[in-house]
Amino acid sequence: MEIQNTKSKFGQFGGQFVPETLMNALIELEREFEKAIADESFMEEYRYYLKEYVGRPNPLYFAENLTRKLGGGKIYLKREDLNHTGAHKINNVLGQVLLARRMGKKRIIAETGAGQHGVATATVCAMFDLECEVFMGVEDVERQSLNVFKMKMLGARVNPVTSGTGTLKDATNEAIRDWVANVDDTFYVIGSVVGPHPYPTIVRDFQRVIGDEVKEQILAKEGRLPDYLVACVGGGSNAMGLFYPFADDKDVKMFGVEAAGLGVDTDKHAATIAKGSIGVIHGMMTYVLQDDYGQIMPVHSISAGLDYPGIGPQHAYYHSTGRVSYVPATDTEAIEGFELLTKSEGIIPALESSHAIAYLMKLAPKTSKDDIIVVCLSGRGDKDMNTIMKYVGGESYGK
């Protein structure tokens, strides 16, 4: 069975830059995924768990106080933070684990940065009684210790990864290496719209529930589509989930917010689109932060979930066509976004989501009162309390 190159790519982006050992597994995965999403009984099962276990549909909340404070268009928050396990990650994990079960795989592996994807994977594996192993950079193990503890409680094995920079990119390398060694019985649940084809497509199709719901909800509340969509981008799964269903709605302007760390003019950021160039990482051709010799550069963000030197290939494509604007927000701006949302709405966002709020603070005042803005609140901030406490105590992360 031969895969069409066009199917594996978004323009020039995407593809399958992986060791030959994985090629047949990827071909099988693509075939099984296509069968599954075309199978109404599979999708029914997926939707059943989304509703009864994850708690979907979650609200599209009109943030009245925030709207008043920022003084522009009406702001709605898509409440992914209200999902079971506290972030959007579980939508995708549920889909992939159901697929793994359908394929008869007994062992699940995953990589994680902030730990939300790891916790979601450990959770769903606990529910379905599957063996689960999570790879996590040592640096993230430290700053996300609460999530590490949760994963262990849920019965997962957490493998701290010391190679490279000890963050998400290295955890991803390690998960891929494990998969190469155990490809027969192991299913690799990837956590964002990244990796070799068909992963970016699989994750997108399991996350599009975010945008599909937003569409329905906003039509019910406002009788029309939004003018602006805003979401943070690490690998880009919550953003893709929100954007993709609106991709053909030309009047909807979309903003993906990247982590600018200490600033895009420093060497401590994770602003892949702003400062990266085209290259290959984790099996995909995309934008990547690299030096002149193609060595992947260390990245920095106050939020472990955005601390990634690449971006999903479909985002790279949207950037190249201009469909989505990718904009940076610094650590400091994210903290301001965090404080603003917490104080004005009583909603404590994840630091990742706070980047989206940070850009909203710039965007909203420039919009008019009858504009509609939807922000994806990708997750809640419980996991980040340590980081925030340190920050408030005067310790800025990663100097």
Added chain:
Amino acid sequence: MESRISEKFSELKKDGRKALIAYLTCGYPDMEATYSLVLEAEKAGVDIIELGIPYSDPLADGPIIQAASEKALEKGTNIDMIFDMAGKLREKTQLPLVIMTYYNAVFRYGAEKFLEGCKSSGIDGLIVPDLPYEEKGAISEIAKNNGTDLIPLVAPTSEDRISKLVSDASGFVYCVSSKGVTGKRSGFSEGLADFMESVRKHTELPLAIGFGISNADAARSVKDMCDGVIVGSAIIERIGQGAAKGDVAGEVRPFLKTLRDAL
């Protein structure tokens, strides 16, 4: 014109010997050491050298090569230095030299420029472990035109893909001994012989077995299935031990000899 690699394999075949292919991480512990090690290796009876370009994210490599790569990068090792070294080696030896690198290094450097660098520095072949058949179109034409052998990797999981993978290959076929990344293994499955036979059915090219061959016994156990044996991590480990003692060659030379004797 026959490439240096095919010439070497024909020569070995005439003598009834198997190729010993040694992998070195360039710049580990430093570039001077790599340069001398190539010449040492030739003296110890190595037939082909794989020059690994150290990479920040070596997906197909295990911990030993990963760690060596990190150290080499800390020393500032880069592609230009490696081409430079290869050029200097060419003034001293006709040993076939093969570059092993990840695709992003080639892509970012510029495929045309990279292969030009290979040609002008006397590199004979190229192994890119994360460039499967479906993606290699980007460089295979350029490689063919400038006479660099693009060496395919075939894995035990390749199955129905084997015929395609070897169809337009040159130099030799890199047969991955088992699932997993580079590193040392304690033994090989019985499936290895079947796998090698199925590759053999599809090509006349020399077959080399790599990944996990850690000593003379392991080399001996696979030599009848193939035309050459690739040893990487086990050599890198000895380079590390040698560097710690201040005598890299002294540590590596006897090891290469035992491998040579086994083949």
